[in-house]
Amino acid sequence: MxxxxxxxxxxxxxxxxxxxxxxxxxARAQQETDDESEFSYVCGAENGPENWGNIKEEWATCGTGLMQSPIDLSDRLASQTPHLGYLNHSYRPAEASIVNRGHDITVMFHGDAGSMWINGTAYHLRQLHWHTPSEHRVNGRRYNLELHMVHLSSENKAAVIGLLYKIGRPNHFLHELESYLQRMASTNEKEENVGVVDPWVARGDGEAYYRYMGSLTTPGCDEGVIWTVIKRVATVSSEQLKLLADAVHDGFDMNARPLQKVNYRDISFFSPDDHHERYYAAADH
Structure with missing residues (x-):
């Protein structure tokens, strides 16, 4: 007995x-880290990006990982991959709140905001947030802003869509959030409900994209993240950039991790033109 x-x-x-x-x-993959006091983006600082891996044992991958993000998406290294096909996603409006995590501004979805499908696996949209300037570069060029749409599978694997922005016409999605960002900047509020948010508006246009395996870009830099970076560059106004900077804590208005080594990783590139050419070539035979 x-x-x-x-x-x-x-x-x-x-x-x-x-x-x-x-x-x-x-929890770590969805929220990354919520304690901004322990790390910074100031290169050369004791808690700066090059030292993230030494701050906590669970952040060691930031310094030792071989599949870290962000990287420079060079067309010289990328291989044309028509079989990747168009992005398969089905987003829907959902209840959300806007959260000041100190190191960034995040829209957290509290309902079902839809999914994207990769190799037969559904990755559910959990949150999106911004980095200034962009973390990824394309052929060496850095842009003014980058949006990350963070998805999780039922097995807690992460897939992130990255969208790049340059200064130009105001961004429609940010325009819808401006009043909340202004209030957050003036009151130092940490979180505010924003009602129903439609992620389709954030996703924008552009079918060509880069795909590679990488990591989260904040501590603990967990690897195994499927990255999809849209090639088409959208626009954001300088006023909207300032609004995002004013809403975060002092010292985090520039919150982009430096480039990481590619380390012989495969970078795939899908273009609708290549996809069409392959389809019609197959049809001719």
Whole structure:
């Protein structure tokens, strides 16, 4: 009887361990880190990007990982990959709040905001946030702003869509959030409900994209992230850029991680033109 009880206790402990092991990475992948006081984007500082891996044991990958993000998406290194096909996503309006995480401004979805599909797996949209200037570069060029749309699968694997912006006409999605950002900047509020938000508006246009395997770009820099960076560059006004900078905490108005080494990773590129050429070539045969 005693041995049966011991077996029951051991099985219960094992199940609890497995549950916690699954939950903790999920929370980290979705929220990244919420404690901005422990790291900075100031190169050369004790808690700057080059030292993130030394600040905490669980952040070690920031310094030792070989698949880190962001990178320079060079057409010289990218391979044309028509079989990737068009992005398969189905977004929908959902309840959301806008959150000042200190190191960035984030829109957190509280309902079902839809998904994107990669290789038969659904990745559910959880949140989106901005980095100034852009973290990824394209052929060496850095842009004024980058939006990250963070998705998670049921197995807690992350997939992120990155969108690049240059100074120009106001961005429609940011325009819809301007009143909340202004209030957040003037009151130092941490979070505010914004009602229903439509992520289709954030996604914008552009079908050509780069694809590679990388990491989160804030501590703990977890790897295994599927990155999709849209090639078409959208626009944002200088006033909207300033509004995002004013809303975050002092010292985080520039919140872009420096470029990381590619380390012989494959960079794929999908273009609708290449996809059409392959389709019609196959049809001719």
């Amino acid at each position: 005693r041995s049966a009880r011991h077996l029951h206790d051991a099985v219960s402990a094992l199940l609890l361990f497995l549950l916690l092991s699954a939950v903790v990475p999920a």
